[in-house]
Amino acid sequence: AQKITQTQPGMFVQEKEAVTLDCTYDTSDQSYGLFWYKQPSSGEMIFLIYQGSYDEQNATEGRYSLNFQKARKSANLVISASQLGDSAMYFCAIRANDYKLSFGAGTTVTVRA
Amino acid sequence: KAGVTQTPRYLIKTRGQQVTLSCSPISGHRSVSWYQQTPGQGLQFLFEYFSETQRNKGNFPGRFSGRQFSNSRSEMNVSTLELGDSALYLCASSLRDSKNEKLFFGSGTQLSVL
Numbered sequence: 001a002q003k004i005t006q007t008q009p010g011m012f013v014q015e016k017e018a019v020t021l022d023c024t025y026d027t028s029d030q031s032y033g034l035f036w037y038k039q040p041s042s043g044e045m046i047f048l049i050y051q052g053s054y055d056e057q058n059a060t061e062g063r064y065s066l067n068f069q070k071a072r073k074s075a076n077l078v079i080s081a082s083q084l085g086d087s088a089m090y091f092c093a094i095r096a097n098d099y100k101l102s103f104g105a106g107t108t109v110t111v112r113a
Numbered sequence: 114k115a116g117v118t119q120t121p122r123y124l125i126k127t128r129g130q131q132v133t134l135s136c137s138p139i140s141g142h143r144s145v146s147w148y149q150q151t152p153g154q155g156l157q158f159l160f161e162y163f164s165e166t167q168r169n170k171g172n173f174p175g176r177f178s179g180r181q182f183s184n185s186r187s188e189m190n191v192s193t194l195e196l197g198d199s200a201l202y203l204c205a206s207s208l209r210d211s212k213n214e215k216l217f218f219g220s221g222t223q224l225s226v227l
Contacts, residue, residue, distance in 0.1 A: 035216070043201055045218035091156065099169055100146065101205075101216060103156040 004104035021077040023092035032096040034075040040088040117219035131192040138206030145187040150201040
């Protein structure tokens with residue numbers, strides 16, 4: 001079974017600043033994928049970024065980057081130049097040999113003007 | 114390209130009734146999975162379908178069932194509804210049968226059981 005831990009229930013960030021969301025995972029599988037999703041108050045789960053366990057380079061997607069530290073089983077999300085529209089719940093998830101996504105509890109990000 | 118479409122967006126039912134939720138994946142996607150989201154339990158996996166076959170099932174009672182059609186559209190059914198079934202039900206689709214494939218979600222169906 002896979003497990004995701006997100007230790008930050010909520011965070012505040014000033015507009016235009018960067019924020020790092022923590023994610024640690026636990027799996028016995030050697031091959032797995034790590035995902036980050038954003039869920040605004042509307043409820044839709046928006047895909048942000050993906051990192052494969054064998055990818056040596058950290059994934060980047062626009063203002064999103066993933067700080068992948070395999071030995072520490074860590075996959076932190078960095079959002080650069082925060083915008084007011086970034087205010088949402090953010091979920092880290094892992095998908096391994098059982099193919100299902102296992103999610104963390106989420107981190108609420110509030111961007112202040 | 115249209116995203117994942119879930120209907121209806123909102124549903125209100127009473128205990129004991131049954132409900133069917135629909136999910137149309139992104140065109141060309143063959144894998145569909147379902148998740149339940151509640152404030153207490155968070156996001157939990159329900160089941161996954163690929164090419165009309167259920168590949169994986171989460172720890173939910175038999176009242177929860179689903180199916181996938183030949184056009185990859187999927188339906189989820191919950192019978193004998195209970196108050197605890199009130200949740201946001203999210204559907205996700207992916208292109209291929211791979212754990213490294215990106216999953217894209219719909220807007221969800223908000224089910225309220227009274």
